[in-house]
Amino acid sequence: MKPVEIKPGVYWVGAIDWNIRDFHGYSTYLGTTYNAYLILDDKITLVDTVKKPFLSELFHRIDQVVEPEKIDYLVVNHVEMDHSGSFPEVVERIQPEKIFCSEMGKKALQKHFHNQALPYEVVKTGDSVSIGSKTLHFLETRMLHWPDSMFTYLPGDRLLISSDAFGQHWATSERFDDEVDMGELMRHAAKYYANILLLYSPLVQKLLTKVQELNLDIDMIAPDHGLIWRTNWQQIIEAYDRWSKQLVRRKAVVVYDTMWHSTEKMIHAVANGLIDEGVEIKLMSLKACHRSDIVTEVLDAKGLVVGSPTINNGLFPTVADFLTYLKGLKPSGKVGFAIGSYGWSGEAPKLISKIFDEMKVEQIIEPIRIQYVPTHEELKKCYQAGRDLGRKIKESV
Numbered sequence: 127m128k129p130v131e132i133k134p135g136v137y138w139v140g141a142i143d144w145n146i147r148d149f150h151g152y153s154t155y156l157g158t159t160y161n162a163y164l165i166l167d168d169k170i171t172l173v174d175t176v177k178k179p180f181l182s183e184l185f186h187r188i189d190q191v192v193e194p195e196k197i198d199y200l201v202v203n204h205v206e207m208d209h210s211g212s213f214p215e216v217v218e219r220i221q222p223e224k225i226f227c228s229e230m231g232k233k234a235l236q237k238h239f240h241n242q243a244l245p246y247e248v249v250k251t252g253d254s255v256s257i258g259s260k261t262l263h264f265l266e267t268r269m270l271h272w273p274d275s276m277f278t279y280l281p282g283d284r285l286l287i288s289s290d291a292f293g294q295h296w297a298t299s300e301r302f303d304d305e306v307d308m309g310e311l312m313r314h315a316a317k318y319y320a321n322i323l324l325l326y327s328p329l330v331q332k333l334l335t336k337v338q339e340l341n342l343d344i345d346m347i348a349p350d351h352g353l354i355w356r357t358n359w360q361q362i363i364e365a366y367d368r369w370s371k372q373l374v375r376r377k378a379v380v381v382y383d384t385m386w387h388s389t390e391k392m393i394h395a396v397a398n399g400l401i402d403e404g405v406e407i408k409l410m411s412l413k414a415c416h417r418s419d420i421v422t423e424v425l426d427a428k429g430l431v432v433g434s435p436t437i438n439n440g441l442f443p444t445v446a447d448f449l450t451y452l453k454g455l456k457p458s459g460k461v462g463f464a465i466g467s468y469g470w471s472g473e474a475p476k477l478i479s480k481i482f483d484e485m486k487v488e489q490i491i492e493p494i495r496i497q498y499v500p501t502h503e504e505l506k507k508c509y510q511a512g513r514d515l516g517r518k519i520k521e522s523v
């Protein structure tokens with residue numbers, strides 16, 4: 127695939143990773159891309175690099191525009207290895223005159239690659255550098271999602287190169303939002319937000335305010351993963367506003383694992399109660415669904431029910447894994463309860479309830495615990511709990 131000119135003199139020269147299936151615990155079942163951008167001007171500038179195994183793909187694309195050795199400046203918007211894994215080899219080959227990065231970026235590069243003597247140029251929000259006819263403006267986006275993260279903005283081109291923000295893990299032959307199905311694109315963008323940025327939602331709100339205050343004139347957002355927003359860029363900004371406010375719908379996610387199907391029966395009874403109250407549900411078994419897909423559904427759900435059998439006095443391992451992951455992402459404003467079957471000790475629902483307390487999930491009832499196999503009467507109690515939760519959700523959304 128040739129480089130793609132996204133604006134006059136600005137080229138996508140990144141790499142497509144069709145087959146990656148796990149991105150630090152996130153299921154990337156349709157792969158991803160590592161986007162890098164080459165800017166032709168008096169000072170030829172490369173913004174970001176790619177994951178190390180894709181170094182030759184990066185150079186192959188750059189080569190079709192300009193000899194890599196002619197690149198003058200390198201901008202490192204973000205140091206995580208999917209963007210900087212090939213940094214040492216790129217620096218070795220192009221011998222940049224200057225490497226622009228944030229203060230935290232310089233520290234992170236030095237901690238990653240142990241090369242103190244490179245020509246780092248530390249920039250902060252508001253700094254800019256002329257590269258000829260174009261100017262690069264820098265905007266630090268600390269903790270979105272690493273301390274070093276920053277944006278590079280080209281006012282003349284109305285182009286925001288946004289690092290991880292507004293990205294999606296989706297490998298495609300197309301490069302622009304208007305070349306793919308928008309519904310699918312937004313689903314990938316939502317999954318990305320839920321799994322990468324959700325815990326930093328208050329900072330996303332501040333950043334969106336800051337971008338408004340700066341009155342940045344934008345008509346294209348070029349993230350470091352996935353499709354470039356050239357037509358629907360306002361739609362992704364609006365979605366980030368909604369997601370970072372953690373706005374929810376009349377929807378509940380019902381998550382569980384099961385040993386001998388007793389917890390599963392209880393969960394189905396709860397789900398039926400919710401459905402009969404007219405609440406949309408997603409019933410997600412941890413045997414069938416990846417944690418990152420469940421978190422994506424939690425993003426806009428008001429209700430959350432988690433079920434686990436008790437094993438060895440504790441949580442079922444998949445439930446423990448899911449709750450650890452979910453808690454770390456700091457979803458807020460949920461309402462729900464814990465549930466589970468047990469043989470003799472029955473700790474699991476109480477452990478879920480404890481984690482719900484830590485996550486500030488409003489629990490409408492004490493955990494439901496049923497020994498061995500639920501009776502019809504016990505399943506009616508689960509169904510009623512589902513209906514009660516459904517009513518609660520409808521009252522609040």
Ligand code: FEO
Pocket residue numbers: 204206207208209271272290350351
């Ligand atoms: Fe795509 Fe935080 O790296």
